[in-house]
Amino acid sequence: MNWLFFLLLLVAGSAWAGEAKPMGDDPAVEARLKQLAGELRCLVCQNQTLADSNAPLAEDLRREVREMIAKNMSDREIIDFLVSRYGDFVLYRPPLKTTTVLLWAGPFVLLIGGGVALAVTLRRRQRVIVENAVITDEEHRRVERLLSPGVKES
Amino acid sequence: MIPEIGHFALILALCVALVQGTLPIYGAAVGNSRLMALASPAARCQFFLVLTAFGCLAYAFASKDFSVLYVAATSNSQLPLHYRLAAIWGAHEGSLLLWTFILTIWMFAVTLFSSHLPEAMRSRILGVMGLVSVGFLLFMLSVSNPFERLIPAAVEGRDLNPLLQDPGMVLHPPMLYMGYVGFSVAFAFALAALLGGNLDAAWARWSRPWTTVAWCFLTIGIALGSGWAYYELGWGGWWFWDPVENASFMPWLAGTALVHSLAVTDKRGGFKVWTVLLAIMAFSLSLLGTFLVRSGVLTSVHAFATDPKRGLFILSFLAVVIGGSLLLYAWRAPRVGLGGGFAPVSREGFLLANNVLLVVATGAVLLGTLYPLFLDALDLGKISVGPPYFDSVFVPLITPALFLMGVGPLAQWKKAEIPDLAKRVRWAAGVSMLTALGLPIVLGEWTPLLSLGFLLACWIVVTAVVSVREQLAHVVGGGIGTRLARLPRAYWGMLLAHCGIAVFVVGVTMVKGFETEQDVRMGMGDVATVGGYTFRFDGVQNVRGPNYTAVRGTFHVSRDGRETALLYPEKRRYTAQNQVMTEAAIDSGVVRDLYVSLGEPLEDGAWSVRLYHKPFVNWIWGGCLIMALGGALAVSDRRYRPAWRREPQVVPANAQLAGR
Numbered sequence: 019m020n021w022l023f024f025l026l027l028l029v030a031g032s033a034w035a036g037e038a039k040p041m042g043d044d045p046a047v048e049a050r051l052k053q054l055a056g057e058l059r060c061l062v063c064q065n066q067t068l069a070d071s072n073a074p075l076a077e078d079l080r081r082e083v084r085e086m087i088a089k090n091m092s093d094r095e096i097i098d099f100l101v102s103r104y105g106d107f108v109l110y111r112p113p114l115k116t117t118t119v120l121l122w123a124g125p126f127v128l129l130i131g132g133g134v135a136l137a138v139t140l141r142r143r144q145r146v147i148v149e150n151a152v153i154t155d156e157e158h159r160r161v162e163r164l165l166s167p168g169v170k171e172s
Numbered sequence: 173m174i175p176e177i178g179h180f181a182l183i184l185a186l187c188v189a190l191v192q193g194t195l196p197i198y199g200a201a202v203g204n205s206r207l208m209a210l211a212s213p214a215a216r217c218q219f220f221l222v223l224t225a226f227g228c229l230a231y232a233f234a235s236k237d238f239s240v241l242y243v244a245a246t247s248n249s250q251l252p253l254h255y256r257l258a259a260i261w262g263a264h265e266g267s268l269l270l271w272t273f274i275l276t277i278w279m280f281a282v283t284l285f286s287s288h289l290p291e292a293m294r295s296r297i298l299g300v301m302g303l304v305s306v307g308f309l310l311f312m313l314s315v316s317n318p319f320e321r322l323i324p325a326a327v328e329g330r331d332l333n334p335l336l337q338d339p340g341m342v343l344h345p346p347m348l349y350m351g352y353v354g355f356s357v358a359f360a361f362a363l364a365a366l367l368g369g370n371l372d373a374a375w376a377r378w379s380r381p382w383t384t385v386a387w388c389f390l391t392i393g394i395a396l397g398s399g400w401a402y403y404e405l406g407w408g409g410w411w412f413w414d415p416v417e418n419a420s421f422m423p424w425l426a427g428t429a430l431v432h433s434l435a436v437t438d439k440r441g442g443f444k445v446w447t448v449l450l451a452i453m454a455f456s457l458s459l460l461g462t463f464l465v466r467s468g469v470l471t472s473v474h475a476f477a478t479d480p481k482r483g484l485f486i487l488s489f490l491a492v493v494i495g496g497s498l499l500l501y502a503w504r505a506p507r508v509g510l511g512g513g514f515a516p517v518s519r520e521g522f523l524l525a526n527n528v529l530l531v532v533a534t535g536a537v538l539l540g541t542l543y544p545l546f547l548d549a550l551d552l553g554k555i556s557v558g559p560p561y562f563d564s565v566f567v568p569l570i571t572p573a574l575f576l577m578g579v580g581p582l583a584q585w586k587k588a589e590i591p592d593l594a595k596r597v598r599w600a601a602g603v604s605m606l607t608a609l610g611l612p613i614v615l616g617e618w619t620p621l622l623s624l625g626f627l628l629a630c631w632i633v634v635t636a637v638v639s640v641r642e643q644l645a646h647v648v649g650g651g652i653g654t655r656l657a658r659l660p661r662a663y664w665g666m667l668l669a670h671c672g673i674a675v676f677v678v679g680v681t682m683v684k685g686f687e688t689e690q691d692v693r694m695g696m697g698d699v700a701t702v703g704g705y706t707f708r709f710d711g712v713q714n715v716r717g718p719n720y721t722a723v724r725g726t727f728h729v730s731r732d733g734r735e736t737a738l739l740y741p742e743k744r745r746y747t748a749q750n751q752v753m754t755e756a757a758i759d760s761g762v763v764r765d766l767y768v769s770l771g772e773p774l775e776d777g778a779w780s781v782r783l784y785h786k787p788f789v790n791w792i793w794g795g796c797l798i799m800a801l802g803g804a805l806a807v808s809d810r811r812y813r814p815a816w817r818r819e820p821q822v823v824p825a826n827a828q829l830a831g832r
Contacts, residue, residue, distance in 0.1 A: 038692040038700035038709070041780055048691070059556045065414045067558065070407035072754065072771055110558025117552045121543045125536035125565045132528040139524065140516040143442075157373060157441070164290065164374040 047087050054083060054093060057110050058100065067110060175240050178228025179319040185221035185272075186309040188214050192302030196295035197367070208291050211298035212283040218305065219276040226273045229260055229318055239325030242266060242318045248331035248748045250719035258341045259332045261349075264466045265318035270345065271462060272308045274353045275301065282357060282382075289378060296364035297357075304356055307489050315481045331748035334720070340400030348393030348420055352458035354386020355427060359455035362448045363497055366504040371444045376437035379451075381812045383434055387427045388803035394420050395796035406754035406769040408689070408784045410792055413562040415470045418541040419461035422534050426454040429530040431803075432523050440512045440585055442520055445505045446527070452501060456494045457534070463490065469545065515587040522580040529573040536565050574628045574677070577670055578635035582642070596642070600634040617685065625681025632674040636667045665806025669799045676795025682788035689785075691771075695778035703785025705731050705766055707739075711777065712770075720744045722755070725779065727768050729759065741768045765789045 042048040052069055060071035060079075068076050068083075086096045100108050112118045192214035199207025229242075233256045238244040246262040247255075261270040279301050286294045312318065361379035365371045397420065402410040411417060430450040436443045463486045464470060514520040540557045548554055582596055608627035612618040640656075643663065647655045692700045694709040701707070710726040722744040729737045739757035746753065756769040764787045771780030 036695065036698050038690075038694040038698040038781075041691045041693055052689075057558075057560050059558065065412065065558075066407075070405075070409060072406070077772075105554065107554040107556055110556050111560035111564075112555045112557055117547060118543075118555065121539060121557065121561075124539045125532065125569065128532045128535045128539075129529075129569065132532045136525060136528050140521060143513045143520075144515055145513070160372070161374045161377065164288075 042084060044088075047084060050087050050093075051080065051084050054087075054096065055080060058083075059108050059110055061104060061108060174228050174231050174235075175237065175319040175321070178225040178232075179317065181221045181224040181228065182309060182313055182317075182319075185218050185225065185276075186306065186313060188218045188221060189302045189305040189309055192218060193299055193306050194302075195299075196302075197299035200292040200295045200299070200368070203292075205291060208295035211295040211302075214302065215276070215279040215283050215298045218302070219280040222269075222273050222276045225319075226260075226269060229266065229269060230257055232319075233257055233259055236329070237325075238327070238329050239322055240318075241320045241322040244322050244326040244329045246330070246332050248329040248719065250748065251329075251332060251337070252718050254342060255332060255337050258336070261345045262332045262336055262341070264468075265312065265316045265320075267345070267349075267462070267466050268308060268312050268316055269318050271349055271353060272305060272312070274346070274349045275305055275308065275356060278353055278357050279305075282360075292368060293364055293370075293375075293378075296367050297360045300360035300363045301356060304360075304493070307493065311485055311489065315485055328748075331719075331746070334744070334746040334749065334751050334753045335404065337719075337746070338400060338404055340396060340404065344393060344396040344400055347389055347396055349462075351386050351388075351390025351393050351427075352420075352423060352462060354382065354389055355423060355430075355451070355455045355458050357382040357386065358430060358451045359497070362451035363500060366448060366500050369504065369507065371448065371508045373438060373441050376434050376444075376447065377812070380431075380434045380438055381807045383427070383431055383451075384803045384807050387424075387431055388800040388807075390420070390424050390427060391796050391800045391803070394424060395793045395800075398796075399793050402789075403756055403758055406756045407782070408687075408756070408767050408769070408786065410683075410789065413540075413559045415541045416465050418537050419464040422537050422541075423454050423457040423461055425530050425534040425537070426450060426457050429527045429534075430454050433527055436520055436523055440514070440520060442512050442514065443524070443527075444508050446524075448501060448505065448508075450527070450531075452494070452497045453531075453534075456490070456497075457538075459490060459493060464541075512586070514585070517583070517590055517593075518588050519580060519583040519585045521588075522576050522583055526573050526576045526580065529569060529576075533566060533569045533573070536569060537562070540565065571624065571628065574632065574673065577673065578631045581639050581666065581670070582635060596638060597635060600631060600638050603634050604630040612685075615686065619685065622681060622685045625677055625685070629674040629677040629681070632670055632677070636671055639667065660809055660811070662806045662809035662811065665802045665804070665809065667802070668805055669802025672795045672798030672800075672802055674795070675791050675798055679788045679791030679793075679795055683786055683792070687784060687786045687789075690783045692781055692783065693774055693778055694781045695776060698778075700781075700783055702766075702783045703764070703787070705729050705736060705785060707766075707768065707783050709779070709781065712779070715742070717744065719748065720746045720753075723770070723773075725768075725770050725781075727757070729766055737766060739766070739768045741770045743770045760790060762790065763788060 040048065042051065055069035056067050058068040058079075060066045060068050060073055060076040062073050062075045063071050066073075066076075068079060083096060083100075086099070091099075097109070101113075106113060112121060114122055192211060195207045196211035196214075199205070199210070229240075231237075232240045232243050233247055234253065236243070236247070236249050236256070238249075242263070242265050243259075246266070247259045251259065260266045279298060282294075282297060282301070286297070289297075358379050361375065361382065365375045394417075397417070398410050401412070401417075402408065430447065430453075433443045433447040433450050437447045467482065467486055469483070512520075540561055544555050544557050578600065579593065579597060583593060604627050607630040608623040611626050612622040615622075640659075643659055644652070644655050647658050649655075650658070688703045690700055690702050692698075694700065696709065696711045699706050699708045706729065708728040708730070710728060712723045712725045715722050715724045722742040724740050724742045727739040727741070728735065729739060737759035739759060741757035742755040744753045744755055745751070754769050756767055758768075759766040764785060767782075767784040767786060769782045771782060773779055
C-alpha cells in the first residue's frame with residue numbers, strides 16, 4: 019500500500035513541477051554543438067573552451083554555431099567560417115600548416131629519436147653485460163661504509 | 173618598520189647565501205674542512221633569515237598594511253584573515269618569497285638528515301642549493317621586492333582575485349612548491365656528485381628518498397590544483413591542459429622518470445649519467461614552471477616584455493642554471509662509467525624504455541605549451557594549443573608506458589626471457605582482456621577508449637597481484653600475514669603507487685565515458701533528471717558573505733523517490749573588484765559526484781543551470797593520493813635509514829628480495 023501512496027505522491031509532485039527545458043530545442047543539434055564547442059576557444063576568456071565558458075560573448079557565439087548547425091552546415095564549413103572571422107586562434111586543435119608542422123611532428127620526431135637512442139644504448143649495454151660484473155664487492159662494501167654513521171670521507 | 177626588517181632580512185639572507193654558495197664548494201675542492209664546515213650553519217642561518225622575512229610579510233598582510241605595495245595589490249580589508257595570509261603567495265613577488273622560503277626549509281632538512289654524508293658531499297650539496305637561493309634572492313631584491321613601499325599608502329587594497337579566495341589557495345601552492353623545490357635537492361645531489369666526480373651507488377641511495385618525497389609533494393600539489401579547478405571554475409572539468417597546469421605536470425613527468433632511473437642507479441649502478449641528466453631536467457622544468465606561471469608570459473608575450481627587467485632576469489637566470497649545469501654535465505659526465513650491462517629484455521631495459529616514453533611525453537607537453545608563445549613572439553600568428561592537441565599526442569605516448577608499468581616489476585634485473593615473462597603474465601593478460609571487453613558491455617556502452625582504459629587499469633592491478641604472489645614464494649616460513657609483512661616496504665610502496673595510477677585511469681575512463689551533462693532552463697519547482705538522479709530547483713535567495721554578496725540556489729536531489737542530497741550552488745559578486753564568480757555545489761561520493769552550477773538568471777525567476785553526473789570522478793584524485801602514499805611508504809623502507817637506526821637484520825630473504 020505504501021508504494022502506491024508513494025507513487026501517487028511522485029505523480030502529484032511531478033505534475034506540480036514542470037520538467038526543466040533544455041537550453042536548446044533539438045538534442046541532436048545540442049550534441050553536435052557540444053562536440054564542436056569543445057574544440058573552440060572562448061575568445062574573451064583566459065583559457066576556456068567555448069563549451070565551458072559562461073561569458074556572454076561565448077553564449078552569443080554558441081547561439082550562432084547553433085544556428086549554423088540548424089542551417090545544415092557541415093562541421094568543416096562552420097569551422098572555416100569561424101576561422102575566417104577570428105583566425106586560427108579560435109581553434110584548440112591547431113590546423114596543420116607550415117608554421118605548425120613542428121608542433122604536430124615534434125612529439126613523434128622525439129619519440130623516434132628516443133627510440134633510436136634507446137636501441138643504441140641497449141645494444142651497447144648488451145655488449146658490456148659479458149665483460150664486467152655489475153657492482154663489485156668492493157663497491158658494496160664502500161656503500162655500506164658510507165651509509166654507516168660517523169664516516170667522513172671526501 | 174616591520175616590512176623594512178623583512179627587507180633587511182632578505183638582504184642578509186643574500187649575503188649568507190653568497191657565502192654558502194661559494195666557500196664550502198671551494199673548500200670541498202681544496203680539501204679545507206673549515207670552509208666546508210661553514211655550509212650547515214650558513215644554511216640554517218639563511219633559513220631563519222628567510223623565515224623572518226616571510227613572517228614580516230605575513231604580519232603586513234595580517235595587519236592590513238596597505239603602505240606595502242604588494243599587500244595593497246593582493247589583499248583587501250574585508251578579506252578574511254586566512255585568505256589574507258594565503259594572499260602572500262597570491263602574486264609574483266610573494267610566490268618568489270614562498271619559493272625561497274621552501275628552498276631554505278629543504279636546506280635545513282638536508283642539514284638535519286645528512287650527518288652520515290661525507291663532509292665534502294654535504295658541503296657541495298648545500299653549496300649548490302645556496303647558489304640557487306642566491307638567484308632567487310637577487311631576483312626579489314633587484315626587480316620584484318615584496319616589501320616595496322607605496323607612499324602615500326593606499327586607503328584600501330585592490331583585493332585578491334576572487335578565483336583564488338578558496339581553501340585550495342591555502343594548500344595547493346605550498347604543496348606544489350614543496351614538490352618543485354624538493355627537486356632542487358635531487359639537483360644539488362647530482363651536481364655535487366658531478367663536482368666531486370663520485371657518481372656511485374651511494375649517491376643514488378642518498379638522493380632517492382629526497383627525490384621520492386619531493387615527488388609525493390608534487391603529486392599531491394597537482395591533485396589539489398586539479399580538484400580545486402574542478403569545483404571552483406564551475407564547469408566540471410578536472411584537467412584543461414592549460415599552460416599553468418602543464419607547467420606543473422612537466423616536472424612531475426620528469427620527476428617520475430628520475431625516481432625510476434634512480435632505482436636502477438641505486439640497485440644496479442646503471443644509468444648514472446642519465447639519472448644526473450634527469451635530475452637536472454626535473455629541476456630546470458620546476459624553475460621554468462615557476463616562472464611561466466608567475467611571470468605573466470602566458471597571458472601575453474607582450475605583457476612579459478613590458479617589464480623587460482624581470483623578463484631579462486628570468487631568462488638569464490634560467491640560462492645560467494640550466495646552461496651551467498649542462499656544461500658541468502658535459503664536462504664531467506663522460507668520465508662516469510657505464511655501470512652494469514644488461515640485456516634489452518630486462519628490468520633495466522623496461523625501465524629505460526619507460527624513461528624514454530616519459531621524457532618524450534614531457535617534451536611533447538613542453539612543445540605544446542611553448543609553441544604558441546614562440547609563434548606569437550616571432551609574429552607568425554596566434555594559435556591555440558588545447559585539449560584536442562594534447563589528448564591526441566599524449567595518450568599514444570603514455571599508453572605503452574602504462575603497459576610497461578605492469579610488466580617491468582615482473583622482469584628480472586640484468587636479463588629476462590620473453591617466453592618466461594609471457595608465461596607468468598598470461599593470467600594477468602587474460603583477465604585484463606576479458607575485463608576490457610566485458611566491462612564496457614556490462615556498463616552498457618562500448619568505445620575503444622573505454623576498453624583501453626579498463627585494459628590498462630586492470631593490467632596494472634593484476635600484474636601487481638602476480639608480483640606479490642611470486643615474491644611470497646621467495647619468503648620462507650610463517651603464515652601468509654607474516655610473510656606479507658616481510659616483503660620490504662619499498663616494494664609495497666612501488667606497488668601501491670602503481671595501483672594509484674590504475675585507480676586514476678579508472679577514474680578518467682569512467683568520467684570520459686559515462687558522465688552526463690544537462691544544460692537546462694529551470695524555473696521554481698522544475699525538475700530535471702541526470703544520470704538517474706532527479707534535481708528539483710527550489711528557487712534562489714540572497715545571502716551575504718564576508719566580502720561578497722551572493723545568490724544561492726537550492727536544489728533537492730533524489731533518486732527513486734529517496735532524497736539524496738541538498739545542494740546550494742552560488743553566484744557570488746565580490747564587492748572589491750565587482751567580479752562575479754560561480755560557486756558550484758557538489759555532492760561527492762565514491763562512485764559518483766553530483767554537480768550543480770548556476771548559469772545566468774533568465775526571465776520569471778528562472779535560471780540557466782548546468783547539471784552533471786560524474787561517475788568515479790573522485791578516483792582521479794584518490795589515485796593521486798594513493799600514488800603519494802606509495803611514495804611515502806617506499807621512503808619509510810629500512811634501506812634508507814642510517815645504519816644505526818636500523819633494527820638488526822633478521823630475514824636474509826629480504827636482502828635477496830631487495831636485489832631482485
